[in-house]
Amino acid sequence: MIIETFPVGMLQCNCTILGSEQTREAVVIDPGDDIPEVLARLKRLRLTPKYIIATHGHIDHVGGFKEIKDLTGAPLYLHRSDLFLYEALPMQAQLLGIAAPDPCAIDAHLDEGDELGFGEITLRVHHTPGHTPGSICFHEPGHDDGRLFAGDTLFMGSIGRTDLWGGSFEEIMDSLHRKVVTLPENTIVVPGHGPLTTIGREKRFNPFLRR
Numbered sequence: 001m002i003i004e005t006f007p008v009g010m011l012q013c014n015c016t017i018l019g020s021e022q023t024r025e026a027v028v029i030d031p032g033d034d035i036p037e038v039l040a041r042l043k044r045l046r047l048t049p050k051y052i053i054a055t056h057g058h059i060d061h062v063g064g065f066k067e068i069k070d071l072t073g074a075p076l077y078l079h080r081s082d083l084f085l086y087e088a089l090p091m092q093a094q095l096l097g098i099a100a101p102d103p104c105a106i107d108a109h110l111d112e113g114d115e116l117g118f119g120e121i122t123l124r125v126h127h128t129p130g131h132t133p134g135s136i137c138f139h140e141p142g143h144d145d146g147r148l149f150a151g152d153t154l155f156m157g158s159i160g161r162t163d164l165w166g167g168s169f170e171e172i173m174d175s176l177h178r179k180v181v182t183l184p185e186n187t188i189v190v191p192g193h194g195p196l197t198t199i200g201r202e203k204r205f206n207p208f209l210r211r
């Protein structure tokens with residue numbers, strides 16, 4: 001498995017390229033910005049994007065959707081419950097004082113239990129509402145050290161804010177306790193922003209998850 005995670009854009013969203021050594025296919029997770037850099041990395045890694053997916057509809061995670069689709073032809077995936085945010089990208093851009101991307105349709109909707117497969121890799125979709133209504137996490141079970149691409153649901157030492165459009169503190173806590181902390185402790189967490197962590201570390205040190 002080939003994996004590169006790197007921050008993009010003004011808000012330093014963690015974008016990830018996850019690729020198969022067998023088929024040279026890849027998914028790009030959360031291409032919020034800096035698409036030329038994303039494409040340069042794909043080229044250097046000799047990977048072809050098969051899916052473009054986002055953990056939720058905030059502009060720092062989906063701002064590059066149109067540009068990367070135009071340049072690669074790969075389909076765009078999002079959870080249906082965040083379409084209202086995706087359609088409000090001009091409003092989100094205005095709030096941040098940045099240029100809004102042109103509109104571009106989503107190709108398919110992801111939901112709980114969906115699987116995205118390519119080569120030796122399978123990504124499982126978990127619907128984890130709270131930060132936004134359509135927030136999803138992508139779980140790559142791996143062998144004994146799977147990965148969770150958590151978006152803005154979980155950070156090292158913190159959780160996503162719930163005071164934005166459609167956010168809910170009760171929902172994010174329910175999502176975390178039912179679908180996130182139930183994963184194996186050595187699961188590596190790739191959050192939407194900031195450093196990587198593990199489920200075990202967050203269960204011990206994250207003030208929102210300690211019981």
Ligand SMILES: [Zn+2]
Pocket residue numbers: 056058131152
């Ligand atoms: Zn967000």
Ligand SMILES: [Zn+2]
Pocket residue numbers: 011013058060061152192193
């Ligand atoms: Zn974010």
